Amino acid sequence: AQSVAQPEDQVNVAEGNPLTVKCTYSVSGNPYLFWYVQYPNRGLQFLLKYITGDNLVKGSYGFEAEFNKSQTSFHLKKPSALVSDSALYFCAVRERVGGKLIFGQGTELSVKP
């Protein structure tokens, strides 16, 4: 069965510092991986995806993610955090059969001035 794990419930970062939000996955075959962001009382916004190709994927709002097949990870990164980046972040993997997305439990990112 496919699954995704976000090992940190919360990540705290100072504004201007780099940020990393971790995600590991378990799938059979090649994974299709996604990152979403959710602001309070809002729907999820799509940030980026890895389907194939370069291991470093660039997305919206300056975010990027690095696909690492040997470590089965897909960590979300940003070189310089903004206070406005504070939100809930979800990692997801697409099921091979049926195409549904399996979401992690989310990581709360808090960026302090």
Added chain:
Amino acid sequence: SQTIHQWPATLVQPVGSPLSLECTVEGTSNPNLYWYRQAAGRGLQLLFYSVGIGQISSEVPQNLSASRPQDRQFILSSKKLLLSDSGFYLCAWSVRTGWYEQYFGPGTRLTVT
């Protein structure tokens, strides 16, 4: 461009009352449609998904039901609400093949009293 609408934005209903939440998508045809529930601001639970008119798959047995009367309309219903039905309900769509990511609506906050 594609947009997804949900209404109402917020809803307070007594236990035992019926429920109808509506989701519509504009700017695309033949989308896959999904209903999720998010409890306590965290994990997403897939409730239903649909690959076409009248085609509904249920992920979790419960007192909710879904219908897709038109290609771009997805409705979540209940005959009698339970306290445990409270949560944030999110509708999402994806293309039938290809891009794989899902796009979410703004959500409906349901409080059952």
